[in-house]
Amino acid sequence: MKRLFPAPWLSLALWLLWLVLNLSISPGNLLLGAALGFCAPLMMRKLRPQRIHIRRPGVILRLILMVGRDVVVSNLAVAWGVLNAGRRQPRSRFIKVPLDLRDAHGLAALSMVCTVVPGTVWSELALDRSILLMHVWDLDDEAQFIQHFKITYERPLMEIFE
Amino acid sequence: MSPLLSNAIVLTLFLFSLAMVFTLIRLFKGPSAQDRVLALDYLYIVAMLMMLTLGIRYSSDTYFEAALLIALFGFVGSFALAKFLLRGEVIE
Amino acid sequence: MNAQLSLWVEIPVAILLVLSGLFALIGAIGLVRMKDYFQRMHPPALASTLGAWCVALASIICFSALKSGPVLHAWLIPILLSITVPVTTLLLARAALFRKRMAGDNVPAEVSSRRTESGS
Numbered sequence: 082m083k084r085l086f087p088a089p090w091l092s093l094a095l096w097l098l099w100l101v102l103n104l105s106i107s108p109g110n111l112l113l114g115a116a117l118g119f120c121a122p123l124m125m126r127k128l129r130p131q132r133i134h135i136r137r138p139g140v141i142l143r144l145i146l147m148v149g150r151d152v153v154v155s156n157l158a159v160a161w162g163v164l165n166a167g168r169r170q171p172r173s174r175f176i177k178v179p180l181d182l183r184d185a186h187g188l189a190a191l192s193m194v195c196t197v198v199p200g201t202v203w204s205e206l207a208l209d210r211s212i213l214l215m216h217v218w219d220l221d222d223e224a225q226f227i228q229h230f231k232i233t234y235e236r237p238l239m240e241i242f243e
Numbered sequence: 244m245s246p247l248l249s250n251a252i253v254l255t256l257f258l259f260s261l262a263m264v265f266t267l268i269r270l271f272k273g274p275s276a277q278d279r280v281l282a283l284d285y286l287y288i289v290a291m292l293m294m295l296t297l298g299i300r301y302s303s304d305t306y307f308e309a310a311l312l313i314a315l316f317g318f319v320g321s322f323a324l325a326k327f328l329l330r331g332e333v334i335e
Numbered sequence: 336m337n338a339q340l341s342l343w344v345e346i347p348v349a350i351l352l353v354l355s356g357l358f359a360l361i362g363a364i365g366l367v368r369m370k371d372y373f374q375r376m377h378p379p380a381l382a383s384t385l386g387a388w389c390v391a392l393a394s395i396i397c398f399s400a401l402k403s404g405p406v407l408h409a410w411l412i413p414i415l416l417s418i419t420v421p422v423t424t425l426l427l428a429r430a431a432l433f434r435k436r437m438a439g440d441n442v443p444a445e446v447s448s449r450r451t452e453s454g455s
Contacts, residue, residue, distance in 0.1 A: 101408050104304070156385040159377055160358065163365035173374045175443045196421035199380035202373070203421075204428045207446040214446045216428070218377045248340065251349030258356030262382075265363035269375075277431045278372060284423055285366060285379045288416070289359050292382065295390045295412065296352060299397050307394075310412060318419040325423060328430035 087126045090135070092118035137240055144237040148194050151233070155200040155218075162219055171219040175204065178213045178227050182235050187242035194234050201230075244300075252300045259293045280324045287317025344400040348393045355389035358382055372431055376424065383420045387413050 086092055099114030100106060135141075162171045182188055188210065195203045200218035207213070220226060263286060270282035291313045298306030340348075358381045365378025394409035435442045 098411070101411060104406065104408055152384050156358070156381055159365070160361045160381060163361050163368065163378055166365075166368055170370075171374065173371065173377075175373075177443075177446065192425060193417070193421045196424045197380070197384060197417050199377055199384060202376050202428050203425055204373075204432055205446055212446045214432075214443060216373045216376065218374070244340070245342070245345055247342075248345040248349050251352055255352040255356040258353070258360045262356075262359040262363035265360075265367045269363075269366045275372065275431075275434070277427055277434065278375065281375065281379065281427060282366060284427075285362065285382065288379070288382050288387070288420075289363070291412070292355060292359060292386060292390050295394055295409065299348065299352070299394055302397070302401055304408075307408060307412075311415070314412065314415055314419065318423060321423045322426065325426035325430050329426060329433060 086119075086122065088122040091122050094118075095121055135241060140237050140240050144194075144234070144241075147233055147237075148198065151198050155198050159199045159218055172221070173216065173218050174220060175214055175216050176220065176223055176227070178215055178230060180206075180211060180213050180235065181231075182239050182243070183210055184239075184242040187238045190242070191234060191238055194238075195230075249300070252296060255296050256293065259289055259296070262289050276328055277325075280321060280328065283324070284317065284321040287313060287321070291317070340397070340400055344396060348397050351389040351393035351396075355382075355386040355393070358386040358389070362386070372435075373428070376428060376431075380420070380424075383416050384413075387416050 096114040096118035099117055100110060103110050103114075180188075182191060188206070192203045192206075195201050195215065202216045203213065204216050205214040217226065266282050266285050266289065270279055270286070273279040273282060291310045294306050294310035294313060298304070298310070362378040362381035365381075366375055369375045369378070391409040391413050395405075395407060398406040398409070432442055436445075
C-alpha cells in the first residue's frame with residue numbers, strides 16, 4: 082500500500098482536481114482522474130526529498146479559517162492605508178522575527194501564509210532557519226506583532242508538521 | 244441578463260481597465276527593474292480577473308480556461324524574470 | 336444558455352464584481368502612489384487575494400444558478416493564485432534586497448551572515 086500510494090493525500094487532491102476541472106462525474110472521468118492520481122505521485126516520488134508527516138487535520142482547518150479572516154481584515158487595512166497615504170504615510174519597515182519552526186515543509190507553509198496575507202511580505206530567511214526578515218506594511222508595536230505572528234501562524238504549523 | 248447585472252459588469256470592466264492604466268504608468272515609469280516586474284505581474288492578475296468577469300458576462304466556460312492559462316503563464320514569466328534579477332547578472 | 340437569473344442572484348453577483356474591481360483599482364493606485372519599493376509590494380496582494388475571491392464567488396453563484404447545481408471550478412483560481420503568487424512575491428523581495436544591497440541602499444543586512452555582523 083505504501084509502495085503503490087507514496088502520497089495518498091496528493092493522489093486524492095489530483096483526483097478531485099481532475100473532476101472539478103472537467104465538471105463531470107461520469108465513469109470515464111472518474112477512471113481517468115484515478116489513473117492520474119495513481120501515476121503522478123509514483124513518477125514524482127524521486128523528486129521528493131523528505132516525507133511529510135501531517136498531524137491534526139482539525140488544526141489545519143482552524144488555521145485556514147484564521148488565515149481567511151486575517152486576509153479580509155488586512156485587505157481592508159491596506160486598502161484604507163493606500164487611500165489615506167496622502168494624509169498619513171503607513172509606518173512600513175523591516176522587522177526580524179525569531180523562529181522556532183524548523184521543519185522545511187512547515188516553513189514553506191509559513192511563507193505562503195505570510196505572503197498571502199496583504200501587509201506582510203516574507204523577505205529573507207537566515208541559513209540556519211532561526212531568524213526571518215519580514216517587511217510589514219503598517220507596524221504599530223513590534224513586540225505585539227511578533228507575538229501575534231508566532232501564536233496565530235507559527236504555533237499551529239508546529240503542531241501540524243513537527 | 245438584466246440591466247442591473249450588465250451595468251455592474253461594464254462598471255467592473257471599467258475599474259479593471261483603470262487599474263491596468265495605473266499599472267502601465269508604473270511599468271513605464273518604474274525606477275528599478277523589480278518595479279517593472281512587479282507591475283507586469285499585477286497586469287497579469289488583473290487581466291485574469293477580467294477574463295473571469297467576461298466569462299460571467301457571456302456565461303461561457305471557455306473564459307475560465309483562458310483565465311487559468313493567463314495565470315499559469317503570468318506565474319512562469321514573473322518567476323523567470325525575478326529569478327533573473329536574483330542571480331545578479333543584470334548588474335554585472 | 337438562455338436561462339434568466341433571478342434578481343436575488345444578480346444583486347450579490349453585481350456587488351461582488353464591483354467590489355473586486357474596486358480592490359484591483361486600489362491595488363493599482365497603491366502601486367503608483369507609494370514611495371518605497373517595499374511599500375509597493377503590498378498593494379498588489381489586494382487583487383490576488385480578496386479581488387480574486389470575490390470574482391470567483393460571483394462566478395460560482397452565477398454558474399450554479401444558471402445550471403441549477405453546484406459548479407465549483409472557479410475556486411481553482413484562488414487556490415492556484417494562493418500557491419503561485421507567494422513564490423513570485425518572495426523571489427521579487429529577495430531580488431530587490433539583493434540589488435539594493437549591491438547598490439548600497441539603506442536596507443537591512445543579510446540575516447544569515449553572523450560573521451559580518453559580529454565583525455562590523
